[in-house]
Amino acid sequence: MLRASSPLPVSGEKGPMAAKSYAGAVRDEAAPRGQWGRAWEVDWFSLAGVLFLLLFAPFIVYYFIMACDQYSCSLTAPVLDLASGRARLSHIWAKTPSVTKEAAQIYALWVSFQVLLYVGLPDFCHKFLPGYVGGVQEGALTPAGVINKYEINGLQAWLITHLLWVANSHVLSWFSPTIIFDNWIPLLWCANILGYAVSTFAMIKGYLFPTNARDCKFTGNFFYNYMMGIEFNPRIGKWFDFKLFFNGRPGIVAWTLINLSFAAKQRELHGHVTNSMVLVNVLQAIYVLDFFWNEAWYLKTIDICHDHFGWYLGWGDCVWLPYLYTLQGLYLVHHPVQLPVPHAAGVLLLGLLGYYVFREANHQKDLFRRTDGRCLIWGRKPRAIACTYTSADGQRHHSKLLASGFWGLARHLNYTGDLMGSLAYCLACGGGHLLPYFYVVYMAVLLTHRCLRDEHRCASKYGGDWARYTAAVPYRLLPGIF
Numbered sequence: 001m002l003r004a005s006s007p008l009p010v011s012g013e014k015g016p017m018a019a020k021s022y023a024g025a026v027r028d029e030a031a032p033r034g035q036w037g038r039a040w041e042v043d044w045f046s047l048a049g050v051l052f053l054l055l056f057a058p059f060i061v062y063y064f065i066m067a068c069d070q071y072s073c074s075l076t077a078p079v080l081d082l083a084s085g086r087a088r089l090s091h092i093w094a095k096t097p098s099v100t101k102e103a104a105q106i107y108a109l110w111v112s113f114q115v116l117l118y119v120g121l122p123d124f125c126h127k128f129l130p131g132y133v134g135g136v137q138e139g140a141l142t143p144a145g146v147i148n149k150y151e152i153n154g155l156q157a158w159l160i161t162h163l164l165w166v167a168n169s170h171v172l173s174w175f176s177p178t179i180i181f182d183n184w185i186p187l188l189w190c191a192n193i194l195g196y197a198v199s200t201f202a203m204i205k206g207y208l209f210p211t212n213a214r215d216c217k218f219t220g221n222f223f224y225n226y227m228m229g230i231e232f233n234p235r236i237g238k239w240f241d242f243k244l245f246f247n248g249r250p251g252i253v254a255w256t257l258i259n260l261s262f263a264a265k266q267r268e269l270h271g272h273v274t275n276s277m278v279l280v281n282v283l284q285a286i287y288v289l290d291f292f293w294n295e296a297w298y299l300k301t302i303d304i305c306h307d308h309f310g311w312y313l314g315w316g317d318c319v320w321l322p323y324l325y326t327l328q329g330l331y332l333v334h335h336p337v338q339l340p341v342p343h344a345a346g347v348l349l350l351g352l353l354g355y356y357v358f359r360e361a362n363h364q365k366d367l368f369r370r371t372d373g374r375c376l377i378w379g380r381k382p383r384a385i386a387c388t389y390t391s392a393d394g395q396r397h398h399s400k401l402l403a404s405g406f407w408g409l410a411r412h413l414n415y416t417g418d419l420m421g422s423l424a425y426c427l428a429c430g431g432g433h434l435l436p437y438f439y440v441v442y443m444a445v446l447l448t449h450r451c452l453r454d455e456h457r458c459a460s461k462y463g464g465d466w467a468r469y470t471a472a473v474p475y476r477l478l479p480g481i482f
């Protein structure tokens with residue numbers, strides 16, 4: 001499951017009812033709050049995190065990409081050069097490619113093509129792929145009590161895009177397969193333009209013409225609203241859902257194409273593709289394909305069920321995800337590491353094991369929830385903890401928490417599996433540089449913080465029932481340790 005989620009310390013549903021009123025919005029101040037989404041109020045810690053990320057995240061991305069372009073992926077060399085006076089910021093900036101007409105055209109074509117695949121081509125994969133759930137699917141209940149419908153066609157978009165890529169590489173030759181690498185920095189500026197444009201549009205839309213006014217949240221703090229989003233599920237028309245589109249298409253479909261382009265560049269520069277590059281391509285492709293195969297399940301995850309659409313999803317999906325999740329491939333273009341067979345086998349094993357834990361854990365929860373506990377987990381009837389919660393309209397609902405299988409070992413083993421896979425991608429790059437390890441460090445921060453914020457939310461949503469669950473399953477990510 002892939003998200004450019006923010007490691008921000010976002011507080012859960014707490015504080016007095018301090019939400020501001022807004023055009024078209026109707027909120028019953030007396031109604032109990034549903035336990036969804038981001039905070040209604042901003043504490044200083046959250047605000048500091050928001051300001052830090054708004055100010056520095058674009059520079060972090062630039063720094064990593066520039067370090068590869070100008071310093072062979074050394075993270076320390078630019079700092080040392082600047083500190084010793086060997087380089088000045090203006091020199092580094094002067095050597096940075098600016099946006100080009102070619103990059104702007106490529107990017108515009110790319111995004112338009114993905115929009116076309118998203119809204120213009122209803123899913124046909126579910127008609128011939130047994131077990132695959134596509135076509136029109138329902139999301140989870142929103143705080144205002146709405147159940148949105150989504151056209152699930154991401155697998156189809158991924159397949160068509162990649163078939164075209166392969167056809168171009170072997171038959172059509174419309175463009176070089178190194179096109180992404182060759183325009184990497186000019187494309188970064190285009191991605192930033194889209195990221196900021198969509199986040200700003202989402203903010204304005206939230207105030208002026210929200211898709212569902214009752215599902216908006218306002219804190220009264222401009223920066224927090226901009227970053228964490230106002231609208232829960234902004235849409236244009238019936239089907240163009242911002243969250244589903246921006247997370248999946250410009251971000252995740254691109255991930256595997258970017259890796260393929262990096263592999264092509266490695267071959268062009270060094271005459272061959274290393275086993276490390278193959279490993280990174282294969283392991284990350286499994287993860288990406290898993291996302292699209294399970295896109296309907298993604299509708300029930302935190303991104304869609306709890307996060308509002310703001311800068312951290314809009315800009316994050318356009319810039320952070322495609323640029324920082326692909327650092328391993330970029331690094332391997334500059335450092336073509338050929339791993340000894342036992343090392344490569346170890347990486348493959350860790351990657352596959354991580355994927356298995358991640359997928360199985362997610363699958364167990366999904367199966368349990370879909371069947372209302374009438375299923376088998378590890379061959380047995382699952383242990384369920386009954387729980388109740390209240391939605392924003394004051395309705396009382398019943399649910400269940402799974403305490404068997406991976407969910408009986410720890411409360412978020414799906415995150416642990418994800419982290420094992422993330423570590424495998426990094427280890428594929430050997431031990432020469434820090435840069436490719438950024439991903440696992442980032443994922444560890446992101447998922448630990450996500451785990452804590454999710455648990456905070458679940459605790460306020462389920463109250464004593466959540467306490468019974470945490471007593472039955474005391475560890476979060478590592479059984480016996482944390």
Ligand code: NDP
Binds near residue numbers: 447
């Ligand atoms: P989860 O799929 O773990 O969903 C958490 C929600 O599940 C909780 O809010 C609660 O929701 C419900 N829940 C919690 N415990 C139980 C239980 N015991 N039984 C039943 N339901 C339970 O979290 P995410 O949506 O964050 O993650 C989904 C996957 O995406 C993970 O595998 C994660 O690793 C991955 N991911 C990847 C990222 C990336 O950038 N690569 C970023 C973020 C996530 P409810 O209110 O319905 O009870």
